[in-house]
Amino acid sequence: MTTFVDRVELHVAAGSGGHGCASVHREKFKPLGGPDGxxxxxxxDVMLVVDQSITTLLDYHHKPHRSATNGKPGEGGNRSGKDGQDLILPVPDGTVVLDKAGNVLADLVGHGTSYVAAQGGRGGLGNAALASARRKAPGFALLGVPGDFQDIVLELKTVADIALVGYPSAGKSSLISVLSAARPKIADYPFTTLVPNLGVVTAGETVYTIADVPGLIPGASQGKGLGLEFLRHVERCSVLVHVLDTATLESERDPVTDLDIIEEELKQYGGLGNRPRLVVLNKIDVPDGKDLAEMVRPDLEARGYRVFEVSAVAHMGLKELSFALAEMVGQARAAKPKEEATRIVIRPKAVDDAGFTVVQEEDGLFRVRGEKPERWVRQTDFNNDEAVGYLADRLNRLGVEAQLMKAGARSGDGVAIGPEENAVVFDWEPTAMAGAEMLGRRGEDHRFDAPRPATQRRRDKQAERDEAEQEFDDFEPF
Structure with missing residues (x-):
């Protein structure tokens, strides 16, 4: 049964925003008291938060679909709907968030670090918020925006100072068990260790973490054996320790050859060439192992390695090794630049980005793509003519109509706003005022006005004529 998972595909859905309310305040002797939706x-939102008590992604392996709650719709009497509840997903320290194409979205390191994986939709404005001096009584409200839906990949990369690497049964698990309080499974057969083990070691005033990376074998960097699955856990480690078996029963193996093979696999994986190395010759409690260790040690030291002869079973040479590792960790920490470990990738828009694009497709259809136009379409109730006119005004002010004309669109041409699988398609009719001359001053109801003097009525009529000659400058809620 699977007990450790370090890579999962997660499908997250944020909550949708609640719809705004179109309502008119009514009370005794005041049946039309103004909009109050x-x-x-x-x-x-769906948020990933680092929790150091979590060590695996197993929970998301079994339940890969997660969703937050929706916002509640607004109500009359200026009562706003309740916000949806954020969904907090705890992840292990060292989790990397990627999109399906493999691009890094966030690198989460440090307890409490968070990343919004899917953002909740905006709530729609009620007609009270849409009211202005020129739109005194909106007869519509904006719909809530659907929440984001994302397919993301979570990869766990163990956060440790030291990584123990070597062949299966080289004694890595035994070594970490005597250096720290970790209690990994230990047996005398290959591939005993199926998951990375993490231990905390104290040497003098230095406290460091040490990870036992499951057995690497030739071809691990190309996917052979278990190595490829766990090589990512070596990436964050500051120091690499080669644990070499000096008492192996396999006649074709020896410590120097084992070292060369593992180094080749690390080279093929890439990105680990600058990590300081240390060699541990393990199992010197066995007579033949002691003799072989003394034989190969000069060769390894000639290559520039610091070499320690130890026995995890007999507890020989462990103190010297522990303090040597603490020294190397201290040097690595001092050399590391002081910067935030967490990395959130931000891709800003170009300075000349108009916020939308207009492209004519092969079938003659003009497609409009952009965050604002697509969001505005989702907010529009197309059963309400006034709401449709309001959308037309917003698109016109954004410059969509001018861009359509520039692209060669003519009256009656098909225009689609949004992606192919979820677009609003209509026959375009260019208007100087985006429909304003048909609907007049949308949202104005003279029943809300007190009687006006003749002079004021003439001024209002003149203002209406002036307004028909210029672009609307209604209040823009977003």
Missing amino acids: GNGGRGG
Whole structure:
């Protein structure tokens, strides 16, 4: 049964925003007291948060679909809907978040570090929030925006100072068990260790972590055996320790050959060439192992390695090794630049980005793509003519109509806003005021006005004529 998972594909869905409310305040002797529709609540976010008590991604392996709650719709009486509840997903320290194409979105290191994997949708504005001096009585409200849906990949890379690497049954698990309080499974057969083990070691005033990386074999960097699955756990380690078996029963193996093979696998994996190395010749409690260790030690030291002869079983040479590792960890920490470990990748928009694009497709359809136009479409109730006119005004002010004309669109041409699988398609009719001359001053209801003097009525009529000659500058809620 699977007990450790360090790579999963996760499907997260944020909550959708609640719809805004279109309502008119009514009370005795005041049947039309003005718009009082409340805003919809915001949809809940899906957040990844580092929790040091979590050591595996197993929970997400069994339940890969996670979703936050939706926001509640607004109500009359200026009552806003309740926000959706954020969904907090705890992940181990050292989790890397990638998109399906393999691009890094976030590198989460440090307890409490968070990343919003899917953002909740905005709540729609009620007609009270849409009211202005020119739109005194909006007869519509904006719909809530659907929450984000993301397919992401989580990869766990163990955060440790030292990584023990070597062949299966070289004694890595035994070594970590005597250096720290970790209690990994130990047996005398290959591939006993199926998951990385992590231990904490104290040497004098230095406290460091040490990871036992499951057995590497020839071809591990190309996927042979278990090595490829766990080589990623070596990436964050500051020091690499080669644990070499000096008492192996396999006649074709010897410590120097084992070292060369493991080094080749690390080279093929890449990115580990600058890590300081140390060699541990293990199992010197066995007579033949002691003799072989003394035989190969000069060769290894000639290559520039610091070499320690130890026995995890007999507890020989462990103190010297522990303090040597503490010294190397201290040097690595001092050389490391002081910077935030957590990395969130931000891809800013170009300074000349208009916020949308207009492209004519092969079938003659003009497609509009952009965050704002697509969001505005999702917020529009197409059963309400006033809401559709409001959308037209917003698109016109953004410059969509001008761009369509520039792209060669003519009256009656098909225009689609949004992606192919979820687009709003309509026959385009260019208008100087985006429909304003048909609907007049949308949202104005003279029943809300007190009687006006003749002079004021003439001024209002003149203002209406002036307004028909210029672009709307209504209040833009977003």
